[in-house]
Amino acid sequence: MALSQSMTTFLRCLSPKGTELQATRSFSRIFRPGSRSGQGHSTCTAGCVTTLLQPRTLPLKPGCVQASSAAPAASMKADKPLTAQGEITSFEVNSKGNILNITWHDGQKSNFHSLWLRYSCNCKACLEENTGQRLYLCENLDPDVLIKSVEREGDNLVVVFRGKENHKGFVPIQFLKQYDYSSKALAIKKAAIEVNIYATEIPELTYDDVTQKEDGVYRWTKNLSDYGFCVIKGVPTEETMVTKMAEMIGPIQDTIYDDVFDVHVSDHQLTNVAYSADGLIYHQDLLYYESPPGLQFLHTLKFDDCVSGGESLIVDAFKVANEFRQSHPNEFEALATIPATFQKIHYGRSVPVHMTFTRPLIGLNAEKQIVGVHWEPAHEGPIEVPENRVEDFYRAHIAFAKAVKEAPVQFEWRMQEGDLLVFNNRRVCHARNGFVMNGGTRHLKGCYVNIDHFKSRVNVLSQKFGNGDLSKRVGNMCLF
Numbered sequence: 001m002a003l004s005q006s007m008t009t010f011l012r013c014l015s016p017k018g019t020e021l022q023a024t025r026s027f028s029r030i031f032r033p034g035s036r037s038g039q040g041h042s043t044c045t046a047g048c049v050t051t052l053l054q055p056r057t058l059p060l061k062p063g064c065v066q067a068s069s070a071a072p073a074a075s076m077k078a079d080k081p082l083t084a085q086g087e088i089t090s091f092e093v094n095s096k097g098n099i100l101n102i103t104w105h106d107g108q109k110s111n112f113h114s115l116w117l118r119y120s121c122n123c124k125a126c127l128e129e130n131t132g133q134r135l136y137l138c139e140n141l142d143p144d145v146l147i148k149s150v151e152r153e154g155d156n157l158v159v160v161f162r163g164k165e166n167h168k169g170f171v172p173i174q175f176l177k178q179y180d181y182s183s184k185a186l187a188i189k190k191a192a193i194e195v196n197i198y199a200t201e202i203p204e205l206t207y208d209d210v211t212q213k214e215d216g217v218y219r220w221t222k223n224l225s226d227y228g229f230c231v232i233k234g235v236p237t238e239e240t241m242v243t244k245m246a247e248m249i250g251p252i253q254d255t256i257y258d259d260v261f262d263v264h265v266s267d268h269q270l271t272n273v274a275y276s277a278d279g280l281i282y283h284q285d286l287l288y289y290e291s292p293p294g295l296q297f298l299h300t301l302k303f304d305d306c307v308s309g310g311e312s313l314i315v316d317a318f319k320v321a322n323e324f325r326q327s328h329p330n331e332f333e334a335l336a337t338i339p340a341t342f343q344k345i346h347y348g349r350s351v352p353v354h355m356t357f358t359r360p361l362i363g364l365n366a367e368k369q370i371v372g373v374h375w376e377p378a379h380e381g382p383i384e385v386p387e388n389r390v391e392d393f394y395r396a397h398i399a400f401a402k403a404v405k406e407a408p409v410q411f412e413w414r415m416q417e418g419d420l421l422v423f424n425n426r427r428v429c430h431a432r433n434g435f436v437m438n439g440g441t442r443h444l445k446g447c448y449v450n451i452d453h454f455k456s457r458v459n460v461l462s463q464k465f466g467n468g469d470l471s472k473r474v475g476n477m478c479l480f
């Protein structure tokens with residue numbers, strides 16, 4: 001069934017649509033093979049280094065340290081040809097010697113500081129060859145290091161430094177493009193990973209899509225990166241399948257609810273109200289951890305027709321927060337600056353738990369972009385903040401709760417046996433309608449995967465099967 005006429009429609013899907021969403025491509029921070037543009041040059045001015053147009057070998061100056069090899073170390077390896085975007089037309093060093101200015105083929109200019117360049121040297125003496133780990137450490141860095149000369153050799157810039165050490169190293173031009181920190185480059189890179197794609201219908205793949213097709217896991221993780229959730233249809237209803245599927249993305253993340261948990265009505269003393277037939281309001285899981293679960297996997301093993309209720313709900317917390325910022329700027333500011341307390345204090349367990357973690361409900365980076373949303377009202381404790389912020393906090397909290405509950409785009413549907421719901425617990429909130437068993441059974445098997453493993457998997461698979469796009473922000477408070 002069609003789910004919405006527009007993004008402002010409340011989405012209620014009782015029968016998930018069978019179409020799958022294609023991954024949407026956007027700006028790539030990783031360079032792909034492409035044609036090289038013609039080389040340009042600059043003229044030498046007083047104190048500046050002239051651009052070399054042709055590769056050549058530099059004579060080693062007295063006092064210079066010869067790099068052990070011209071080959072870059074593993075993780076920084078510039079093993080792809082430059083794209084047109086990555087090509088430079090000229091470069092020069094300023095008269096002081098502390099700035100290398102590069103003009104790219106599109107006319108954009110970037111400055112690289114001598115300290116940055118020295119620390120970023122890609123030679124084997126500075127980076128371990130196989131692992132790419134840094135051998136040249138910050139403690140070795142001469143704070144007054146300057147650039148003596150820069151010349152081009154193929155796709156690298158060979159840089160000779162002066163100061164306490166006269167190191168001769170190099171940085172690939174591709175590396176400079178990738179890590180360009182000009183304000184424009186940073187803005188483009190940050191915009192590319194911003195959460196700005198939202199689902200208008202439930203992203204779905206089939207079990208065969210994921211397990212039988214070469215790019216199946218990539219398409220799965222790409223949906224999770226773009227939309228924050230995805231349903232895999234037709235996963236065999238075996239107890240071990242949820243972990244087998246999860247391990248296709250990353251290792252299982254253990255928690256106080258064990259590595260694998262059963263969501264069903266239990267006769268045992270409750271360790272969490274999820275193990276009852278009660279409804280659960282929108283929330284994220286385990287925000288009282290420093291590193292709350294990343295992906296959550298919920299595999300429907302049994303959901304008898306006679307069970308009434310028990311529908312699953314998803315809302316994109318990032319979308320809610322972005323809209324809340326527009327509609328409630330003051331309350332948004334309060335939630336982004338006043339720390340909330342998340343806690344799990346439960347001594348009546350076989351292993352008592354006393355966990356607290358304090359953080360604002362909305363996390364921002366230096367550019368005020370949203371990098372985290374934290375919403376788990378049932379596990380919030382009393383706030384301990386300056387007196388003049390207490391009322392601001394609760395008023396903003398009440399407003400945000402309303403925004404989550406009344407979000408114009410929500411997904412509500414009844415899981416089918418074999419459905420595997422996977423969502424990014426850092427980005428979306430999930431909920432459940434209460435249910436009545438009527439003599440039947442509702443049994444989901446769940447587990448988590450750490451957010452870092454997920455993000456890494458997206459990036460790696462994107463290199464192989466996609467166009468190199470990095471993961472969208474996953475909500476883990478990464479400040480980039």
Ligand SMILES: [Fe+2]
Nearest residue numbers: 274284285430
């Ligand atoms: Fe939950």
Ligand SMILES: [Zn+2]
Nearest residue numbers: 121123126169
């Ligand atoms: Zn070096």
